[in-house]
Amino acid sequence: MNSKRGNVWLAVAGLVISDEGEWLVVKKRYGGLKGKWSLPAGFVEPDETVDQAVIREVKEETGVSCMVQGVIGVRSGVIRNEISDNMIIFSLQAIKQDEIIAQESELLEASFVHPKELLQDTSSSVIIKYLLEIGVSNLQRPHHDVDPGNQFGYTSYKLFF
Numbered sequence: 001m002n003s004k005r006g007n008v009w010l011a012v013a014g015l016v017i018s019d020e021g022e023w024l025v026v027k028k029r030y031g032g033l034k035g036k037w038s039l040p041a042g043f044v045e046p047d048e049t050v051d052q053a054v055i056r057e058v059k060e061e062t063g064v065s066c067m068v069q070g071v072i073g074v075r076s077g078v079i080r081n082e083i084s085d086n087m088i089i090f091s092l093q094a095i096k097q098d099e100i101i102a103q104e105s106e107l108l109e110a111s112f113v114h115p116k117e118l119l120q121d122t123s124s125s126v127i128i129k130y131l132l133e134i135g136v137s138n139l140q141r142p143h144h145d146v147d148p149g150n151q152f153g154y155t156s157y158k159l160f161f
Contacts (some may be wrong), residue, residue, distance in 0.1 A: 009088040012028065012054035013041035013127075014067055015136060016094050022112035024100070025128065028059055029108050037118060038125040041087065045138070049156050051142060054090045062110045063101030066092035070139025071160045075127065089127070091139050 016024035025037040042057035044050055047116040051068045058066050074090045076086045102110035119132050140160040148157050 008084045009086060010044045010050070011041055011085075012044060012050050012057060013039040013087055013089045014054045014058045014066065014092040015039055015072060015089065015131065016058060016064060018094070018112045020112075022114050023128075024058070024062060024064060024094075024110070025113050025118065025124075026102070026110045027108040027123070028113045029106055033125055035108065036123050036125045037121060037128055039089065040126065044084060048117075049158055050088050051096060051158060053080075054092065056087075057094060061103045061107060063099065065095040067095055068142055069093050070141045072131070072136050072139065074149065091136060114160065 014024075018024070024040065027037060028034050037038045038059040042053070042061070042064050044053040045056075048056065053067065055066055055093065072089040072091050074088055075144075076084070079085050084092055100110050100112070102108075115132050118128055143159045143161060146157065146159050148154055
């Protein structure tokens with residue numbers, strides 16, 4: 001499998017829960033999640049940290065501005081013994097809940113949906129259903145105040161513990 005991303009992929013996804021307890025979910029136009037409810041997600045760009053990437057992706061896909069609350073977990077797999085496919089899943093808080101604007105080039109739909117509906121909906125992704133079953137607590141919070149020194153040349157550095 002040839003990809004512009006090489007053989008190691010790093011992606012992010014964001015779980016935004018409304019004040020009413022509904023989850024922000026999207027239906028992709030293509031790929032393995034085509035037509036399924038999933039979390040807004042996308043790949044990390046070379047010039048950003050993972051938390052910057054998830055904020056950007058949620059905004060691009062849905063128009064919702066967010067801030068990171070913490071890391072929920074990591075999904076990691078290998079595709080066809082060729083590609084390491086990794087995703088960090090974040091908990092996000094909407095800064096303000098504006099009207100959702102679905103990114104038409106990538107999405108069929110974007111909406112806040114009640115968890116009970118998502119659990120019963122056959123078009124909900126495996127990760128959505130799994131997160132609903134286990135719950136989302138014990139977030140790994142971001143730490144911005146750690147100085148790694150300048151031996152590596154970091155321009156941005158954060159820890160999630």
